[in-house]
Amino acid sequence: MHNKKDLAYQYLCNDLFTRSKIGPVFYVLSTLITGLLAGFHTSTSVPFIAALGVLSIVAIIRLTARPPENGQASLDKFVHKHWVLVFCCVATWSLFFSWTVYQFGLSSAFIFGLVSTINFSTAIAHQFSPQLKRALFCSLLCLIPTLGVIVLFQPSLQVAAFALVLYMPYLMLTAKNSHKEYHDHLDNKLQLEAALVELEVLSITDGLTGLFNRREFNHQLEKALAASNRTKQAMGLILCDIDDFKRINDSYSHTAGDDCLIHVAKVLKQVFTRETDIISRVGGEEFAIIVLDDNENSAMKSAENFQQALSASICSTQGHEIALTASIGVVRYQAQMNIKLHQLYDLADSAMYKAKNNGKNRVEYAAL
Structure with missing residues (x-):
């Protein structure tokens, strides 16, 4: 600019x-x-x-x-x-x-x-x-x-x-x-x-983490799906939910919870470093990542790297050291698949809740 x-x-x-x-x-x-x-x-x-x-x-x-x-x-x-x-x-x-x-x-x-x-x-x-x-x-x-x-x-x-x-x-x-x-x-x-x-920046950005917001995520996901169909390359969608986030807010305060969200966004940026990686905050403690050109299932590998990096990190806030983990769902889209946008999101969402129900702090893959 x-x-x-x-x-x-x-x-x-x-x-x-x-x-x-x-x-x-x-x-x-x-x-x-x-x-x-x-x-x-x-x-x-x-x-x-x-x-x-x-x-x-x-x-x-x-x-x-x-x-x-x-x-x-x-x-x-x-x-x-x-x-x-x-x-x-x-x-x-x-x-x-x-x-x-x-x-x-x-x-x-x-x-x-x-x-x-x-x-x-x-x-x-x-x-x-x-x-x-x-x-x-x-x-x-x-x-x-x-x-x-x-x-x-x-x-x-x-x-x-x-x-x-x-x-x-x-x-x-x-x-x-x-x-x-x-x-x-x-x-x-x-x-x-x-x-x-x-x-324009404010309209597409989450004010707390600086990531894309839900509105822009929907727009970017639509573009990514169209690009995948056009270039015949796969793309990956990753959904992450911070484990026990309500407990963090209740035990340490909402300010501490905000610091944890900022910490998660920082770790996400450290793992998803490619220019084509699109990171968004799509809910209270929920994040989404779109991985373009998903060759050899790089979305799954990156999700596992993030899960390990987050669980190994500590968020320091207001004199407290808070350990964080996340439940993660991954879905991989192959070009020209007969699936709609909301169905792709629902699959990743289901995989994320499967990870949460299977013990949290883990990655689950949803097959198309």
């Missing part, structure tokens, strides 16, 4: 890509329309053709450069590539439009291009505000070259330059607010997801 920092970074990368999708298309369209309005289509114009070509190539790359999901280094590489591409778009457009302003001054191309420039700078500042410093750098890069050309070469457009200068502080302030709102929203999203994960 990802930690919060890694997950936040993954979301940030995904958002950068999502917010970047539509922008490249508008750079191409704005360059094309500005060029047409300036009359570049009537004669060869190297800056126009070059800008259109570069922006078209960058647009394709930006639209296909999806963020990976395989580690910090790959995500860092994606972010670096993303900002290089954004910088290429902004620099190409800014240089092209500045050249247009230098060539033509006040014109329909200037008016359209100026509106596009302001739109681009605004979109960058807000859409990419998750990384504020880079967003502001590219946003201002969109405005400053045009501002410089107006001041140096087109004094008749100084009102437009004044408007751009006045707009910059507002742009930076709103970008800062957008940055804060994004990260507040991201924090809330991560907290909600963490709460949902915790709720």
Whole structure:
């Protein structure tokens, strides 16, 4: 499972890509329309053709450069590539439009291009505000070259330059607010997801022992039966009941009884160590284990190992040393057997009670 920092970074990368999708298309369209309005289509114009070509190539790359999901280094590489591409778009457009302003001054191309420039700078500042410093750098890069050309070469457009200068502080302030709102929203999203994960864990976990609860056991048993039929491999079901558990509660207290249950769960985890072993607490003092890929009757062998390990252990609680034993029933399911889920459980349950009736602290096997 990802930690919060890694997950936040993954979301940030995904958002950068999502917010970047539509922008490249508008750079191409704005360059094309500005060029047409300036009359570049009537004669060869190297800056126009070059800008259109570069922006078209960058647009394709930006639209296909999806963020990976395989580690910090790959995500860092994606972010670096993303900002290089954004910088290429902004620099190409800014240089092209500045050249247009230098060539033509006040014109329909200037008016359209100026509106596009302001739109681009605004979109960058807000859409990419998750990384504020880079967003502001590219946003201002969109405005400053045009501002410089107006001041140096087109004094008749100084009102437009004044408007751009006045707009910059507002742009930076709103970008800062957008940055804060994004990260507040991201924090809330991560907290909600963490709460949902915790709720999901609680819904399938026994609060005392940390094992699966009865509800999840039923679900896992159904999955195991289906997997056994699909893979043609046997599976084992083991039911364990702690012997004389009521006496432990009555003699030592329910707190001591809880400590005994925790002790049994610990021993179970020490015996059933395979990743495919599924351990659950299915009742007050009753536990169930699903053993997948039950080759050479490993369920029976593991049940015997657990019976021996538990009887050899001591639970220390509240100054008392309590010896524990369990009565255990085992059933082995062969793939494609004509038996229902509850029948399989009942067989293991019957074997467990047979062990209890035959003297306790023993393992009984139920044949199908």
